[in-house]
Amino acid sequence: MIYKRSSELFKTAKDYIPGGVNSPVRAFKSVGGTPIFASEALGAYVYDEDGNKYIDYISSWGPMILGHAHKKVINAISETAKKGTSFGMPTSLETDLAKLALSMVSGMDKIRFVNSGTEACMSAIRLARGFTKKDKIVKFSGCYHGHSDSFLIQAGSGVVTFGTPNSPGVTQGTAKDTLIAPYNNLKFVERLIENNINEIAAIIIEPVAGNMGCIVPKDGFIEGLRVLCDKNDILLIFDEVMTGFRLACGGAQELLGVNADIVTYGKVIGGGLPVGAFASRNEIMKELSPEGSVYQAGTLSGNPLAMSAGIATLTELKENNGIYKSLEEKSLYLEKEMIKVLEKTSLDFKINRLGSMISLHFTSDDVIDFETAQKGNNDKFKKYFHGMLKEGIYLPPSAFESYFLNDALSYSDIDFTINALTKVLKSF
Numbered sequence: 001m002i003y004k005r006s007s008e009l010f011k012t013a014k015d016y017i018p019g020g021v022n023s024p025v026r027a028f029k030s031v032g033g034t035p036i037f038a039s040e041a042l043g044a045y046v047y048d049e050d051g052n053k054y055i056d057y058i059s060s061w062g063p064m065i066l067g068h069a070h071k072k073v074i075n076a077i078s079e080t081a082k083k084g085t086s087f088g089m090p091t092s093l094e095t096d097l098a099k100l101a102l103s104m105v106s107g108m109d110k111i112r113f114v115n116s117g118t119e120a121c122m123s124a125i126r127l128a129r130g131f132t133k134k135d136k137i138v139k140f141s142g143c144y145h146g147h148s149d150s151f152l153i154q155a156g157s158g159v160v161t162f163g164t165p166n167s168p169g170v171t172q173g174t175a176k177d178t179l180i181a182p183y184n185n186l187k188f189v190e191r192l193i194e195n196n197i198n199e200i201a202a203i204i205i206e207p208v209a210g211n212m213g214c215i216v217p218k219d220g221f222i223e224g225l226r227v228l229c230d231k232n233d234i235l236l237i238f239d240e241v242m243t244g245f246r247l248a249c250g251g252a253q254e255l256l257g258v259n260a261d262i263v264t265y266g267k268v269i270g271g272g273l274p275v276g277a278f279a280s281r282n283e284i285m286k287e288l289s290p291e292g293s294v295y296q297a298g299t300l301s302g303n304p305l306a307m308s309a310g311i312a313t314l315t316e317l318k319e320n321n322g323i324y325k326s327l328e329e330k331s332l333y334l335e336k337e338m339i340k341v342l343e344k345t346s347l348d349f350k351i352n353r354l355g356s357m358i359s360l361h362f363t364s365d366d367v368i369d370f371e372t373a374q375k376g377n378n379d380k381f382k383k384y385f386h387g388m389l390k391e392g393i394y395l396p397p398s399a400f401e402s403y404f405l406n407d408a409l410s411y412s413d414i415d416f417t418i419n420a421l422t423k424v425l426k427s428f
């Protein structure tokens with residue numbers, strides 16, 4: 001494959017945009033090489049500026065669950081655009097998406113729309129602090145909740161129980177209110193709570209983690225968090241920016257059978273346009289401005305184009321519930337076929353999957369948290385990634401990201417992918 005135009009475009013982009021991209025993972029830093037510049041996408045395929053075609057396994061990192069340029073979504077956006085693109089006044093579309101989203105998930109009375117998953121998680125934390133009148137939060141290492149200061153924190157060293165900033169620009173003052181625990185380790189969370197009694201406002205978690213590869217919660221882990229939160233007046237926040245409307249109509253809450261106090265959404269809920277959201281019960285949501293005193297706002301929040309894309313996408317998912325079953329079957333098929341090919345090699349590997357989220361790790365240990373995810377062999381991953389790319393398969397350009405399958409993907413696309421994998425692994 002030739003990446004001539006992509007590499008020229010990247011060179012120019014770097015002159016004007018830091019690192020040439022508007023979100024770091026796009027720069028291919030962890031796999032090396034030239035990022036592919038997309039020119040268009042249709043269904044399961046994405047095309048680059050050099051005219052190469054790829055089977056797309058990232059689906060814009062989740063939102064394009066129906067496939068790219070889905071007719072109903074494009075029609076909805078175009079019809080809305082003809083009537084103007086932003087008013088700074090309320091529209092009926094916002095209520096329509098709110099009603100629809102709330103009808104699909106359980107335990108949530110009200111929802112507020114924002115413009116990104118980052119904003120949703122940032123606001124959820126503020127709301128939790130305002131409601132509980134406590135300051136500290138617990139997050140899990142390797143979970144990503146967007147790039148707001150409170151979340152860019154890593155575990156502190158030695159005896160300190162609070163975190164330390166993992167980006168310059170995040171203050172120690174902020175870091176001291178974020179406590180870090182390893183994923184899937186309930187005992188650790190119990191100790192954190194004991195050591196910070198009556199100080200923790202919320203525990204925030206990706207109920208199925210997707211930002212250190214795909215990591216499935218162990219039996220009893222999420223249920224255990226629910227019990228600990230109830231016992232200690234701590235709010236449980238599910239960050240369902242990835243899992244919401246993807247793992248099931250009702251997201252991870254439905255699939256795992258556990259309800260959170262606040263749930264954040266993003267990605268699928270905007271159908272490919274910038275939308276984030278957070279939802280909760282009335283007793284909590286009434287604390288939010290303008291009804292309550294916890295401030296939160298947004299000039300473009302609830303934007304009509306974005307709402308239209310969200311309505312079209314969620315409507316399709318709700319009315320055509322078979323999509324989840326078929327995504328599960330396709331993902332299971334992909335997993336099984338990958339295992340067959342990989343087992344014929346001498347490579348150490350682990351595949352983690354739940355529903356249409358899946359990841360391959362080149363390691364012999366079970367991947368259950370950030371520490372075990374880091375044990376993956378990145379040289380092997382790079383080779384695998386670039387090999388697959390050359391065969392026309394677009395995978396996440398980082399070993400710490402999950403694949404997201406979409407409904408447009410066919411069994412023959414998967415067979416094509418497996419043939420590519422067989423070929424690529426021969427050169428290992």
Ligand SMILES: *Cc1c(COP(=O)(O)O)cnc(C)c1O
Pocket residue numbers: 115116117118119121144145146147206210211239240241242266267276
């Ligand atoms: C993508 C993601 C976010 C951040 O969403 P943005 O729209 O990129 O700000 C937050 N949480 C999770 C779990 C995500 O996957």
